[in-house]
Amino acid sequence: MKKISAVVLSLGLILSFFAGSDSVATAKTKAKKYKNCTELNKKYKGGVARTSSAKNKGGKTHYKPYVSKALYDANKKLDRDHDFIACER
Template identity: 75%
Template structure:
């Protein structure tokens, strides 16, 4: 009985891992036309990681952290501080 339970548990874990991989692979990252469009959705802009610091001066909003979203909108980071369209 314990072996059967262990097998079903293993199969369930493997299946859940495969489903979560597919869900994360299907995430679509939007490339915005300009900073005004990006700031309508993300007021503080988009940061590449939570450890980056703003070089450009004082900001009013905290940036949203997403490596994939930042990489898609990298061209909008004018001061190259790894935060795109910070406000």
């Protein structure tokens, strides 16, 4: 009886893993494109960084940037100094 319940439990875990991965893949939403830095900074005061290791070339900033590869890629045109941080302030 213990062997059967262990097999059923293992099978259930394996199936739930595969079922959960499909819902995560379909839950991805498109990153919002902003028209300019003023609009982007209303929601993300420090701008948007591509990675957490991106360093600001422009000097001292007042706010820490939000890190999101998808959001940065959608608004790449707003990164004027090409330091992988768009609209930093």
